[in-house]
Amino acid sequence: MSAQIELSNIEKHYGAFHALKNVSLTIEKGSFVALVGPSGCGKSTLLRSIAGLETISGGTLKIAGAVMTGVPPRKRDVAMVFQSYALYPHMTVEENLTYSLRLHGVGKAEAKAKAAEVAATTGLSALLKRYPRELSGGQRQRVAMGRAIIRNPKAFLFDEPLSNLDAALRVHMRKEIRALHDRLGATSVYVTHDQIEAMTMADHVVVMRDGVIEQQGSPLELYDTPVSKFVAGFIGSPAMNFVPGTIAADGQSVRLELEGNPVLPLGRTMEVGRQVMVGLRPEHLVIAEGGDVALQLPVAVVESTGSMTYVATNTTPELTVVETRRTHLQAGNTIGITIDPGHIHMFDPTTGLAI
Amino acid sequence: MSRFFNSMRDGVGFDLILVGAAMLFLLALAGLPLVYNVLMSFQQVDMFTLGSLIRPFAGFTNYVAVVAQPEFWLVTKNTLIFVFASMAGQFVIGFALAIFFAQNFPGASTIRGLFLVSWVMPGLVVGALWSSILAGDFGVLNFLLRSVGLIEGTIFWKSDPNFALWAVVIANIWLGLAFNMLLLSVGLAAIPRDLYEAAELDGANAFQRFWTITLPMMRSTIGAVMSLGLIGTLQQFDLFPALTEGGPANTSTVAGYWAWQMSFQLYDFAKGATISVMMFVLVLFASVVYVRSTRHEVRG
Numbered sequence: 001m002s003a004q005i006e007l008s009n010i011e012k013h014y015g016a017f018h019a020l021k022n023v024s025l026t027i028e029k030g031s032f033v034a035l036v037g038p039s040g041c042g043k044s045t046l047l048r049s050i051a052g053l054e055t056i057s058g059g060t061l062k063i064a065g066a067v068m069t070g071v072p073p074r075k076r077d078v079a080m081v082f083q084s085y086a087l088y089p090h091m092t093v094e095e096n097l098t099y100s101l102r103l104h105g106v107g108k109a110e111a112k113a114k115a116a117e118v119a120a121t122t123g124l125s126a127l128l129k130r131y132p133r134e135l136s137g138g139q140r141q142r143v144a145m146g147r148a149i150i151r152n153p154k155a156f157l158f159d160e161p162l163s164n165l166d167a168a169l170r171v172h173m174r175k176e177i178r179a180l181h182d183r184l185g186a187t188s189v190y191v192t193h194d195q196i197e198a199m200t201m202a203d204h205v206v207v208m209r210d211g212v213i214e215q216q217g218s219p220l221e222l223y224d225t226p227v228s229k230f231v232a233g234f235i236g237s238p239a240m241n242f243v244p245g246t247i248a249a250d251g252q253s254v255r256l257e258l259e260g261n262p263v264l265p266l267g268r269t270m271e272v273g274r275q276v277m278v279g280l281r282p283e284h285l286v287i288a289e290g291g292d293v294a295l296q297l298p299v300a301v302v303e304s305t306g307s308m309t310y311v312a313t314n315t316t317p318e319l320t321v322v323e324t325r326r327t328h329l330q331a332g333n334t335i336g337i338t339i340d341p342g343h344i345h346m347f348d349p350t351t352g353l354a355i
Numbered sequence: 356m357s358r359f360f361n362s363m364r365d366g367v368g369f370d371l372i373l374v375g376a377a378m379l380f381l382l383a384l385a386g387l388p389l390v391y392n393v394l395m396s397f398q399q400v401d402m403f404t405l406g407s408l409i410r411p412f413a414g415f416t417n418y419v420a421v422v423a424q425p426e427f428w429l430v431t432k433n434t435l436i437f438v439f440a441s442m443a444g445q446f447v448i449g450f451a452l453a454i455f456f457a458q459n460f461p462g463a464s465t466i467r468g469l470f471l472v473s474w475v476m477p478g479l480v481v482g483a484l485w486s487s488i489l490a491g492d493f494g495v496l497n498f499l500l501r502s503v504g505l506i507e508g509t510i511f512w513k514s515d516p517n518f519a520l521w522a523v524v525i526a527n528i529w530l531g532l533a534f535n536m537l538l539l540s541v542g543l544a545a546i547p548r549d550l551y552e553a554a555e556l557d558g559a560n561a562f563q564r565f566w567t568i569t570l571p572m573m574r575s576t577i578g579a580v581m582s583l584g585l586i587g588t589l590q591q592f593d594l595f596p597a598l599t600e601g602g603p604a605n606t607s608t609v610a611g612y613w614a615w616q617m618s619f620q621l622y623d624f625a626k627g628a629t630i631s632v633m634m635f636v637l638v639l640f641a642s643v644v645y646v647r648s649t650r651h652e653v654r655g
Binding site: 051052053072073074076078079080082084086087088089090099100103104147151 | 547549550552553554555556557558559560563567568571572574
């Protein structure tokens with residue numbers, strides 16, 4: 001019973017603090033939308049507003065076409081998975097799962113059967129009689145998910161559900177949540193500060209900053225064509241390198257403010273003398289074996305993870321280069337870099353917007 | 356020898372010193388008087404044997420004599436009424452106030468702090484205060500009740516056999532209210548906010564949230580408040596001399612006050628000790644129930 005969620009011109013004030021500024025967003029029925037941004041950007045406030053745990057100061061919020069103004073959370077038919085899981089500590093796993101059913105007057109036998117069914121899909125069958133304090137972090141996470149699933153709600157709201165898990169389990173649960181979403185076909189809204197979670201799980205990523213939606217789109221749209229320096233720096237890991245520069249006299253290349261003032265061809269024509277911020281993704285800086293190179297950079301630090309090598313350059317600003325081939329680079333070496341002009345991002349240094 | 360001092364500093368020896376100090380204190384100031392009291396309740400005690408430890412053994416004679424006292428059942432009934440009415444009043448009003456002040460309105464914590472005034476004041480002062488409020492001819496309570504038309508004549512709260520006990524109950528509720536409220540406030544504050552949010556999303560209305568989240572999560576706090584309330588109420592003494600002195604005709608005498616009267620007004624120390632041993636058994640029973648109920652305490 002999934003539903004579309006429509007937000008139009010949502011405003012939220014906490015006293016003098018303006019938490020959400022004119023936020024409009026349509027979350028399609030059955031889609032998986034990630035709200036991502038640094039802490040304090042309003043993503044959790046937005047999620048809690050959808051749940052009804054926060055009252056919005058302005059705008060309209062519709063779930064399945066119905067305006068939710070003044071509708072209390074218990075009548076909105078949405079389920080939420082909390083960062084802390086918020087399991088009821090005085091209830092067993094089974095009681096936690098069936099709590100909402102019992103409140104809605106579902107019979108004992110039916111509730112028990114449903115709990116067994118949900119427990120089977122979430123791998124909790126052996127744990128039904130346990131109390132939350134007797135479970136591991138991953139198991140608690142599953143109970144929180146099960147408690148949401150059992151209600152078959154209009155939408156699932158996830159508030160940083162994986163941030164209390166260790167790294168390996170987080171990667172595993174990421175896949176499980178996504179698989180569950182695909183199986184149930186429910187509308188899911190997922191809040192996270194981790195752009196990798198957003199990129200890997202969501203169909204549609206919404207990047208927020210200071211209470212406004214900076215950009216929204218598919219994960220690869222955000223990666224390929226960020227609308228601003230903020231989105232460019234936020235999406236992608238390791239983060240994009242930024243170097244200030246000036247468009248050279250031919251209008252077809254940019255002179256970087258880097259040691260030796262190297263010039264990069266752009267493959268397009270721009271206003272001569274314009275100040276720009278050049279964005280270069282670490283994975284787009286290709287270490288060349290001799291031949292024509294765009295940049296000559298001294299190496300400061302070489303870090304190898306086995307599959308990849310991160311090279312930090314001894315320049316101001318420091319650049320990060322990612323190399324997937326084996327290298328024998330050492331600090332003090334000089335590397336030659338080639339760049340596909342199509343991979344050069346340009347931003348206005350004052351507004352931060354893409355050019 | 357150095358080994359001995361080492362163990363004193365950071366080994367088992369230090370633990371033993373800490374435990375020993377606490378045990379010594381308990382034994383000297385609580386254990387011995389208790390044992391002496393129990394011993395006395397099985398002895399014949401009169402003014403001439405007051406100073407001696409070994410006195411003629413009396414078996415259960417004192418217990419039989421106490422139960423045979425004409426006022427025994429009246430005092431038992433009064434004690435039960437006093438304890439249950441006081442505890443119920445303190446708990447229900449205290450819980451309501453705790454929930455009220457848990458709502459975040461401006462000044463909530465300040466006003467809650469002011470409620471502690473009643474707890475800080477000595478029982479005798481509280482008794483004197485309520486003595487004035489409850490006074491039959493010039494009391495404020497009678498004036499208020501008359502003004503709103505609830506009563507027509509004057510009620511002599513402290514000297515009417517029908518009201519004397521209730522006069523002490525009212526004062527005692529006021530006295531213990533702040534303590535109850537404070538403990539329950541702490542318990543309420545310890546319940547994570549997101550449990551209420553989860554319950555709200557699961558479809559629970561305010562009343563259901565109170566029954567299924569607040570009360571079960573408060574279980575150990577409520578147990579503590581109840582048992583401390585029971586002990587505090589059974590111990591209540593100051594209000595009686597200040598308000599009714601147990602009268603009229605013992606209609607407001609409770610066990611604790613009766614034990615004091617026996618010992619220090621009638622100098623029948625054996626009966627006084629016997630009554631307090633009976634009370635002790637009751638409190639012990641309540642404490643055991645409390646400890647058992649909090650054994651599987653849950654906190655998220």
